[in-house]
Amino acid sequence: MKNKIDKNWILESCLANQNELIANFQKRESEINDAAFKKNASASQSEDRSAGKYELLKAIGDELAFAQKELAFLSDLDVTTESTVVEPGAVVVTDKLTFFIAISSDKIEKDQSTIVGISTRAPIYASMRGLEKGNSFQFNETTYVIEDLY
Template sequence: MKNKVDKNWIITTCVANQNELIDNFKKREAEINEAAFTKNASASQTEDRSAGKYELLKAIGDELAFAQKELTFLETIDRNLQNDSVELGAVVVTDKLTFFIAISSDKMEKDGATIVGISTRAPIYEKMRELKKGDSFQFNETSYEIEDIY
């Protein structure tokens, strides 16, 4: 069985990654905002080239709001809760990967383990929801055996 990765480390890393994502969205939003409200010099001074920038600005604003909502959600997870089935807040160690059930996140590496954050809206979660240690499930033609849950 793989090394047990501290749940507190996983949540702290997810929060740090989410904060970095939010900072990147804010920076990009500020750059586009500045570009959208700065008039472009063109042959036709009546031509408005900022319409596409407004759409992009809205899309980034929506992504930023979603990332902030996920950060708030992450911060509500009880770091000390010991789970015994696959549910929100659980760390699920399988023979292939370790999953953290909270929000979708990039892969994290710690002590030889690869941890992937998944949302309860993810299709793979439906395959493993409420399973327990020793159970197995299949997703996208890959079989997983649950070695530990905490």
């Protein structure tokens, strides 16, 4: 069996990654905002090219809002109790991967273990929701056996 990774550490890592993602979106939004509203002094740039920048600005704003909503979900997540079923806040150790049920996130690594953050809206979560240690589930033609759950 794989080493148990502290759920608080996993949550803190996910929070740090999410905050970094939000900061990157905010920086990019600011850069595009500046570019869209600055007047270009070059005579060869007399036509208005800001329409594409407005669309990009809206798309980044939408992604930023989604990332902030996910940060709020993470911030409200209670990881202080042991999970006995696959649910939000659970760490699900399978024979193939270890999942943290919260939001989709970059893989995090600790003590030679890789943890994959998955959203409760992810199709793989639907395949494992409510299962217990020892149960198995199938996703994308792969069978996973739940070896530990906490």
